Amino acid sequence: MGFNTQPLRNVEMEQQSLAARKKRMYNHFDELTQIYFDTRSSEVFDNRTFDATVPNGQVEVEEFEVLNNFGRTLSHITQYHGLKPLATLSYSADMLSNSNIVSSIEFDKDNEFFAIAGVTKKIKLFEYINVIGSAVDIHCPSAELSCNAKISCVAWSNYYKNNLASSDYDGCVSLWDVASCTKVRSLSEHEKRVWSVDWSNGDPRLLASGSDDSKVKLWSTNTERSIANLEAKANVCCVKFCPESILCGLALSPASLNPREPLGVLYGHKKAVSYVKFASKDELVSASTDSNLKLWNLDESMSCVRSFQGHINEKNFVGLATDGNYIACGSENNSLYLYHKFLPKPLFSFKFENHRSMLERPKPDESPEFVSAVAWKKGSPIVVAANSQGAIKILELV
Secondary structure, eight states: OOOHHHHHHHHHHOOOHHHHHHHHHTHHHHHHHHHHHHHHHHHHHHHHHHHHHHHGGGOOOOOHHHHHHHHHHHHHHHSSOOEEEEEEESSOOOTTTOOEEEEEEEEESSSSSSEETTTTTTEEEEEHHHHHOSSSSOOOOEEEEEEESSSSEEEEEOTTTTTEEEEEEESSSEEEEETEEEEEHHHHSSSOEEEEEEOOOTTTTEEEETTTTEEEEEEEESSSOOSSSEEEESSSEEEEEEEEOEEEESOOOOOEEEESSSSEOOOSSOOOOOEEEEEEEEEOOOOEEETEEEEEEEEOOOOOEEEEEEOOOSSOOEEEEOSSSSEEEEOTTOOOOOOOOTTTSSSSEEEEOOOOOOOOOTTTOOOOOOOOOOETTTTTTTEEEEEETSSEEEEOOO
């Protein structure tokens, strides 16, 4: 009878995992210390409020609840140590071309298909399970949509699986039926390049677009013309719906808009705001070419909760995605960076390979290539990122 060494292996693996978590914790020790004291300060304030407002202190506050919350936060921050590649795709057959930039990646409402679009004027649709389950390195799209101009953004309907919207450099918003690979409608009121398009979470007929003509337009699938026109007074780089309002990123700041006036204006970025994404109903993440991400509280304070630095973003659209806790963005050093919303410094990064011709010499530590688009597979530790050469990576947090 042989000696069973499996328990010893399990203990060794647990010890290695614990050591790795300790190392990650020490890397962010100052920030975690501040989170702990902020949490305790909040507890003291809440207890004083209870004592002052409730007769005889008749509110039971669980003694270790704050420590439990901090422990859960600590566990969440240290549970991953990196990004593992699951699959690699190509937006174009010619990886050495200078016109392969992927501008947008989006999953459909069921996370079954994802769309990849960019400057080749093609929207390519891939079935996630087929890409991951394939044993070959070459992945063909399930469908392909041909456009008349370079594509800046794609967005899937939150209600109808086959409905996809795209925006392009010619100022057009297009509505597609992906089941039949046909364009259903073209919306061409914008006077300049359209950077962004998004579907409403509350109304399946409503979508919005933002353009270099400093306008945000609201559209209904029931009409040929826009139903509202919002003057942003600056180039609009991003529009994003939330359940109650529409958020758009402007060259000066992101702002929450209604047809008459902003519900609020968020100041803090020093250069153009390129993206806005909701971390939750009450939290917004913004990205700017000042090489900063910012997390905003959308309550009455409209305040910046935290700034995130570590990536490089001075001139390009580099992508932004969040699952509510983790934030992924691209960088102009051809890397993807991952942050946690409680920590101002990156948790880790993933470097894309540089593709060169046989006669081209390597460039030491510098590359004109950059990560250009990022998407999160909702409810999972999966991130899809693409760079300016058209390389797409499906990555898993591990």
